Amino acid sequence: MRPAFAIFLLASALVAVDSQVVVHTGTLFNFVPGLGACGFTNTSSQTVASVSNHTFNTFAGATANPNNNPICKHSLNITHGGTHLAVPIVDFCASCPDENIGLSTPGFVHFAPTSAGIVTGVSWSIV
Numbered sequence: 001m002r003p004a005f006a007i008f009l010l011a012s013a014l015v016a017v018d019s020q021v022v023v024h025t026g027t028l029f030n031f032v033p034g035l036g037a038c039g040f041t042n043t044s045s046q047t048v049a050s051v052s053n054h055t056f057n058t059f060a061g062a063t064a065n066p067n068n069n070p071i072c073k074h075s076l077n078i079t080h081g082g083t084h085l086a087v088p089i090v091d092f093c094a095s096c097p098d099e100n101i102g103l104s105t106p107g108f109v110h111f112a113p114t115s116a117g118i119v120t121g122v123s124w125s126i127v
Contacts, residue, residue, distance in 0.1 A: 021125045021127060022125060023124070024099050024124050025121060025123050026100050026101060026124065027101075027118050027119065027120050027121075028118065028119040028120075028124075029103075029108075029117065029118045029119075030103065030105060030108040030118075031091075031093070031102035031103070031104060032044055032104070033046065033090065033104050036050070036090040036092075037056065037067075037090075037091045038066065038067060038069065038071075038090045039066075040090050042104070047104055047107040048087060048089075048091070048103075048104050049075070049078075049088065049091075049101060049102060049103055049107065050089070050093050050101065050103075051076070051092055051101055051102075051126075052093055052098045052100055052101075053092045053094050053095075053096070055092070055098060055126075056069065056092035057069075059126070071126065074088075074089055074127060075126070076101055076126060076127075077127050078122055079123045079124070083110055083111055085103075086127070087103060087107050101124050
């Protein structure tokens with residue numbers, strides 16, 4: 001069974017190399033989760049993320065029913081000032097600029113105190 005496992009790992013590595021990850025730079029804001037566009041109810045104690053309405057609705061395979069949007073099975077990789085965090089995407093912000101992303105408080109405090117409200121110049125990608 002080891003050779004099959006090794007082939008699977010090699011195939012997974014090749015897929016990862018072929019996929020193109022687009023890195024964005026934008027503003028991070030703090031948000032309070034609830035029932036999100038993906039259909040999940042999250043609490044303020046969970047670390048979850050939101051993207052702009054544009055990013056959510058133009059993601060490959062997006063459907064009229066936001067609960068079925070494939071973006072809901074992905075995460076944001078966020079980096080700022082040497083800090084990195086990967087967070088599941090659960091919602092979108094209807095009026096946010098395209099490059100803005102949101103994090104619930106437990107994630108936001110990895111980058112700044114909640115009193116800051118926003119963090120500019122964060123890098124992020126959907127993985």
